[in-house]
Amino acid sequence: MADAFEIRGGRALKGILEVGGAKNAALPIFVATLIEKGTYHLNNVPDLMDIATLTELLKSLGLEVEKTDKNSYKIINNGLTNLTASYDLVKKMRASFLVMGAMLAHSNNAIVSLPGGCAIGARPVDLHLKGFEKLGVEIEIEHGYVKGTATELKGGEVILDFPSVGATQNIIMAAVKAKGVSVLENVAREPEVVDLCNFLISMGAKIEGVGTGKLTITGVEKLVPGTYSIMPDRIVAGTFIIAAIMFEGTIEVEGVVAEDSSSFLAKLKEMGVQYDITGQRLKILSKLSELKPVKVTTMPHPGFPTDLQSPMMTLMCLVTGNSEIKETIFENRFMHVSELNRMGAKIDIDGSNAHIKGIKEFSSAEVMASDLRAGASLVLAGLKAKETTTVNRIYHVDRGYENLVEKLVGIGADIKRIKI
Numbered sequence: 418m419a420d421a422f423e424i425r426g427g428r429a430l431k432g433i434l435e436v437g438g439a440k441n442a443a444l445p446i447f448v449a450t451l452i453e454k455g456t457y458h459l460n461n462v463p464d465l466m467d468i469a470t471l472t473e474l475l476k477s478l479g480l481e482v483e484k485t486d487k488n489s490y491k492i493i494n495n496g497l498t499n500l501t502a503s504y505d506l507v508k509k510m511r512a513s514f515l516v517m518g519a520m521l522a523h524s525n526n527a528i529v530s531l532p533g534g535c536a537i538g539a540r541p542v543d544l545h546l547k548g549f550e551k552l553g554v555e556i557e558i559e560h561g562y563v564k565g566t567a568t569e570l571k572g573g574e575v576i577l578d579f580p581s582v583g584a585t586q587n588i589i590m591a592a593v594k595a596k597g598v599s600v601l602e603n604v605a606r607e608p609e610v611v612d613l614c615n616f617l618i619s620m621g622a623k624i625e626g627v628g629t630g631k632l633t634i635t636g637v638e639k640l641v642p643g644t645y646s647i648m649p650d651r652i653v654a655g656t657f658i659i660a661a662i663m664f665e666g667t668i669e670v671e672g673v674v675a676e677d678s679s680s681f682l683a684k685l686k687e688m689g690v691q692y693d694i695t696g697q698r699l700k701i702l703s704k705l706s707e708l709k710p711v712k713v714t715t716m717p718h719p720g721f722p723t724d725l726q727s728p729m730m731t732l733m734c735l736v737t738g739n740s741e742i743k744e745t746i747f748e749n750r751f752m753h754v755s756e757l758n759r760m761g762a763k764i765d766i767d768g769s770n771a772h773i774k775g776i777k778e779f780s781s782a783e784v785m786a787s788d789l790r791a792g793a794s795l796v797l798a799g800l801k802a803k804e805t806t807t808v809n810r811i812y813h814v815d816r817g818y819e820n821l822v823e824k825l826v827g828i829g830a831d832i833k834r835i836k837i
């Protein structure tokens with residue numbers, strides 16, 4: 418038996434959707450507690466399956482991880498008791514590979530299972546490994562595991578071939594205690610990378626150029642653990658904003674950090690979406706019928722985020738005319754298209770381009786979430802479709818959207834979790 422969402426769509430929704438802490442910031446920050454001995458207090462952590470998965474991995478390496486309330490954790494690092502991250506734990510979530518840089522920083526040694534394939538593309542880790550080598554780590558791959566060894570980590574110069582988020586985070590963690598200065602170029606500028614840097618800086622790390630494509634990191638002997646609050650989730654915010662547009666202003670979104678979502682908000686403006694932001698509360702002022710078709714190309718930050726590509730596609734389906742999406746970050750990230758088409762969408766794929774022809778309304782259907790964000794796009798469509806939509810394989814959605822059912826029920830949606 419697996420969990421599914423049953424949604425009776427077409428209800429009028431009204432109220433406030435609150436955005437919680439960012440999964441993609443919380444994961445690397447949790448991992449970074451491997452670097453230095455001491456006690457950490459992390460707040461605004463989203464209550465999600467991925468955090469529970471990472472907790473198991475961190476415990477297997479010797480950390481004490483205690484959930485002190487729904488969104489807070491206390492992590493105690495008394496030194497690592499195990500330097501091998503096992504296949505069983507790493508295969509569940511690709512972000513687990515981030516433990517490599519932190520373990521190297523802690524012990525100069527690490528053995529981490531290769532993460533393996535993933536539904537949205539091959540997603541290799543070559544850039545992570547090349548970066549470690551530049552910091553003096555010898556890398557060997559044996560029996561599906563990456564073994565990294567060094568007598569000591571040394572500052573080095575790393576120029577990434579592509580601004581990979583994970584590679585940037587992994588190399589930063591390896592560099593903060595390396596001897597000397599590391600210069601990292603063409604790095605990812607995503608807000609979640611900035612949050613990791615801010616966390617490390619709060620512990621005494623010396624990182625210059627935060628938020629730019631070039632980071633200069635001067636290794637320090639020791640970091641001093643403390644308390645940190647995770648940034649709000651800009652992808653959840655974007656998903657909720659799309660719901661607010663689809664429901665023409667009756668939903669407000671709390672927890673929108675405009676500068677983290679600038680390219681997304683700019684694209685909405687180009688579509689003709691009008692909104693008002695007061696503090697972190699966003700309210701939509703326009704009607705769906707006023708929106709114009711646009712072209713979206715996913716890009717590394719500050720470009721349009723690939724994680725909002727599928728929710729954006731759901732919105733584009735309801736815009737009169739021909740919209741277009743070009744996905745440049747991941748291959749195979751159009752698996753939601755066939756499911757949206759089962760709900761009446763008119764989307765054609767040609768390579769990495771999706772051509773979306775506007776429709777009047779979605780028709781309910783039984784569909785399947787192929788990944789986390791694809792699942793969100795189907796839930797959005799289901800909320801608008803009259804009659805009952807069943808979204809299968811929602812364990813994907815549970816990985817990234819905290820209390821989604823409760824939040825949607827709170828604004829009047831008829832959605833429940835069922836076993837089928």
Ligand code: UD1
Nearest residue numbers: 441512540541542543544545581582583584723724746747
């Ligand atoms: C992170 C996010 C994910 C988001 C993605 C892009 C987390 C936990 N996940 O994933 O939600 O969709 O950024 O914004 O934060 N690549 C290589 N070699 C490497 C590393 C990456 O070729 O060594 C390629 C990947 O296959 C992919 C592209 O680079 O095509 C982007 O990947 P990357 O930025 O590393 O994404 P993740 O860190 O895995």
